Amino acid sequence: MVANYVRRIYTNFATNIIDIPPRLLALLCFFILLVFPVTGPNVLLLYVLTYTNLIAIFAGSWDLLVGRVGQISLGHALFFGIGAYGTALLYKFYQLPMWVTIPSAIIIAVAVSILVGFPSLRVKGPYLALITMTFPLIFVSAILYFKQWTGGENGIAGLPSFFSLQFFVERGFSYSAALYMQKVSEYYMTLLLLLVSGIIIYKIANSKTGIVFVSILDDELASKASGINTTRYKLMAFAISACFASLSGAVFAHILTSIGPGGTLSVALSFLPVIMTVFGGIGTIYGAIAATFIIQILDLYILTDLVPIPMEWHPLIFIIIVIIFVIKWPRGIARFVVEDVLKELSKEREIEERGKHVWKKYKKKKQEATESAPED
Amino acid sequence: MTLIENFLITGALAGAVYALLALGFTLIYGVAGVVNMAHGALFMLGAFLFFAFGPLGSFGLGVFPALVLAAIFVGITGSIVYVLTIHQIIRDMLAVLVVTIGVALLFQQVIVIVFGAVFGSAYQAVPPLLDGYQTFLGVRVPNSRLLVAVVSLSLIAIVWTFISKLKIGRAMRAVAQDREAAMLMGINTTKLYMMTMAISASLAAIAGIFIASSTTTTADPAMWLRPLVMSFAIVILGGLGSIKGTIIGAFIIGYVESAVVVFLPQESFLASAFTLAIMVVVLLVRPRGLFGRRIELE
Numbered sequence: 294m295v296a297n298y299v300r301r302i303y304t305n306f307a308t309n310i311i312d313i314p315p316r317l318l319a320l321l322c323f324f325i326l327l328v329f330p331v332t333g334p335n336v337l338l339l340y341v342l343t344y345t346n347l348i349a350i351f352a353g354s355w356d357l358l359v360g361r362v363g364q365i366s367l368g369h370a371l372f373f374g375i376g377a378y379g380t381a382l383l384y385k386f387y388q389l390p391m392w393v394t395i396p397s398a399i400i401i402a403v404a405v406s407i408l409v410g411f412p413s414l415r416v417k418g419p420y421l422a423l424i425t426m427t428f429p430l431i432f433v434s435a436i437l438y439f440k441q442w443t444g445g446e447n448g449i450a451g452l453p454s455f456f457s458l459q460f461f462v463e464r465g466f467s468y469s470a471a472l473y474m475q476k477v478s479e480y481y482m483t484l485l486l487l488l489v490s491g492i493i494i495y496k497i498a499n500s501k502t503g504i505v506f507v508s509i510l511d512d513e514l515a516s517k518a519s520g521i522n523t524t525r526y527k528l529m530a531f532a533i534s535a536c537f538a539s540l541s542g543a544v545f546a547h548i549l550t551s552i553g554p555g556g557t558l559s560v561a562l563s564f565l566p567v568i569m570t571v572f573g574g575i576g577t578i579y580g581a582i583a584a585t586f587i588i589q590i591l592d593l594y595i596l597t598d599l600v601p602i603p604m605e606w607h608p609l610i611f612i613i614i615v616i617i618f619v620i621k622w623p624r625g626i627a628r629f630v631v632e633d634v635l636k637e638l639s640k641e642r643e644i645e646e647r648g649k650h651v652w653k654k655y656k657k658k659k660q661e662a663t664e665s666a667p668e669d
Numbered sequence: 670m671t672l673i674e675n676f677l678i679t680g681a682l683a684g685a686v687y688a689l690l691a692l693g694f695t696l697i698y699g700v701a702g703v704v705n706m707a708h709g710a711l712f713m714l715g716a717f718l719f720f721a722f723g724p725l726g727s728f729g730l731g732v733f734p735a736l737v738l739a740a741i742f743v744g745i746t747g748s749i750v751y752v753l754t755i756h757q758i759i760r761d762m763l764a765v766l767v768v769t770i771g772v773a774l775l776f777q778q779v780i781v782i783v784f785g786a787v788f789g790s791a792y793q794a795v796p797p798l799l800d801g802y803q804t805f806l807g808v809r810v811p812n813s814r815l816l817v818a819v820v821s822l823s824l825i826a827i828v829w830t831f832i833s834k835l836k837i838g839r840a841m842r843a844v845a846q847d848r849e850a851a852m853l854m855g856i857n858t859t860k861l862y863m864m865t866m867a868i869s870a871s872l873a874a875i876a877g878i879f880i881a882s883s884t885t886t887t888a889d890p891a892m893w894l895r896p897l898v899m900s901f902a903i904v905i906l907g908g909l910g911s912i913k914g915t916i917i918g919a920f921i922i923g924y925v926e927s928a929v930v931v932f933l934p935q936e937s938f939l940a941s942a943f944t945l946a947i948m949v950v951v952l953l954v955r956p957r958g959l960f961g962r963r964i965e966l967e
Contacts, residue, residue: 359763365762365763365766367766367770411953415952415953415956416952416956418762419698419704419762419766419909420905420909420952420956422704422766423704423901423905424905424948424949424952426898426901427898427901427902427945427948427949430898430941430942430945431942431945431946431949434938434939434941434942435942437938437939438936438939438942560894564770564774567767567770568771571767575763605778605781605782605785606782608774608778609775609778609779609782612771612774612775612778613775615767615771616754616768616771616772616775619758619764619767619768619771620754620757620758620764620768623758623761623764
């Protein structure tokens with residue numbers, strides 16, 4: 294009975310993941326990330342990877358909105374910032390626990406995204422890109438204006454962490470070990486969050502709704518003519534995207550435990566998902582997530598430790614790579630790996646298997662022929 | 670009341686420079702359909718080259734030769750950027766946006782590295798064009814700001830006549846109207862776009878020099894964002910691609926900013942938020958801006 298269940302789960306797993314090379318690759322990458330803390334990295338590297346996990350969610354949410362629906366947003370930091378400030382302000386004034394403040398912040402961000410989405414119903418293309426870019430700037434002005442509540446430039450400090458140091462210290466860890474344990478726990482939590490959000494975003498992008506999204510990207514008038522309420526779907530895309538962007542922002546606020554307008558609402562943060570997505574391949578969700586890891590690892594490990602290059606040259610290298618990618622290779626790196634390399638591999642295997650099948654048939658026929666021959 | 674006079678004069682002075690700033694942005698959009706996010710970076714490059722060529726920099730030229738040289742250099746840089754990057758992806762708007770953002774960040778980083786290596790720091794004081802001040806209606810106006818406003822207005826007039834009277838200006842308008850038809854009439858669009866980009870970049874550089882030398886008095890590598898956002902606000906207010914709309918939009922934005930600064934000195938950091946809010950409202954009421962071309966129902 295149990296064995297039966299196990300076998301069914303295993304066959305399910307095998308047919309849905311192991312037999313499909315891109316999914317197997319994704320699983321392998323996830324597994325590498327899962328066992329990574331075993332190698333004993335330092336606290337800083339763990340923190341950076343935790344941040345990378347969150348930025349990957351953020352980039353994925355941008356890719357859903359821009360790569361799949363075509364609503365160009367150059368101010369996605371707005372949602373990240375609302376997530377961070379929402380949870381921080383709710384904690385600061387009402388001392389609510391995190392499991393209340395983070396969902397509330399996400400709900401606020403979704404409400405704002407619907408407000409922000411309204412211009413997108415009226416303006417298109419460059420106008421939308423320019424107008425969305427200004428929203429975080431307006432929000433920063435509001436934060437500076439309401440200094441007495443938001444702390445202005447200095448932001449809000451003293452937010453609770455997900456895993457308190459106290460908890461580990463009480464269980465007999467030394468202070469540094471407790472700090473390490475805290476960072477490891479946060480890393481695993483964000484990794485899990487990335488897995489779940491990534492799968493949800495990917496599933497949405499490839500569901501029936503996702504097909505409608507792509508139809509809006511390709512030809513809005515045609516999808517309108519086919520009876521699709523494009524207004525509803527565009528607002529829906531904004532809301533879904535804002536939901537995940539604000540989730541990453543809210544979690545980021547509790548991991549850093551202090552936030553300010555510089556880290557959560559800056560223009561650089563708005564451009565980050567653009568760079569990641571373009572590098573990975575726009576419109577493929579997984580590309581954005583993979584590119585986030587590739588760029589962060591290149592930036593903070595390979596170019597700092599293996600081939601040391603001065604820090605201020607790093608952005609230069611990435612920007613040049615991205616520009617070359619957009620011009621010469623707009624498909625992106627992840628799409629290249631998944632659609633060209635892995636598809637070729639699976640095609641080869643398919644031919645081989647088909648060949649085996651044909652070979653078996655041929656052998657069988659031959660056997661039958663030899664068996665039937667003596668009778669004559 | 671000196672307050673109202675102050676408001677009127679600062680608004681006009683700001684409006685003239687903003688018009689110059691946004692003119693290049695709207696020109697390249699109107700002619701080539703390129704939303705050039707690197708416009709602010711060209712603005713910044715102008716200010717830094719002016720500093721480098723000028724009396725405080727390593728070349729030690731006078732302010733006016735430095736201004737002209739910087740403008741020419743940035744113009745050439747603009748057309749090189751066009752040929753190397755934008756020209757190859759001009760049909761894809763998202764790609765143009767991403768690439769020009771990339772170019773802007775690239776210039777920022779190059780300035781940080783080069784000026785950090787040569788001058789020790791990428792934060793530099795920019796010399797004023799002129800010293801002294803005049804008094805109008807009881808308001809003290811620095812000579813350099815006055816000069817800047819006058820030169821800006823005359824440059825705008827030159828560009829206007831260039832576009833409306835000269836043959837090449839007519840070619841620009843033809844390409845703006847219908848690219849394919851203009852190509853069939855024998856207009857070399859690539860050359861024309863390069864030329865437009867060069868003019869647009871030079872205008873941005875001159876605006877950068879003017880604003881850096883008369884208003885902010887410093888140049889820093891992150892200074893490209895604010896002028897970029899200002900040009901959005903102006904151009905969207907006036908209508909993307911419309912020169913008349915841009916000039917009127919620039920004066921509206923200039924007056925709004927000076928109203929906030931003069932009447933609410935405590936909240937002067939909100940000036941840009943006010944202008945952006947006005948932009949959003951205008952866009953919601955009239956999506957194509959005040960004088961924009963009609964956006965086709967796709």
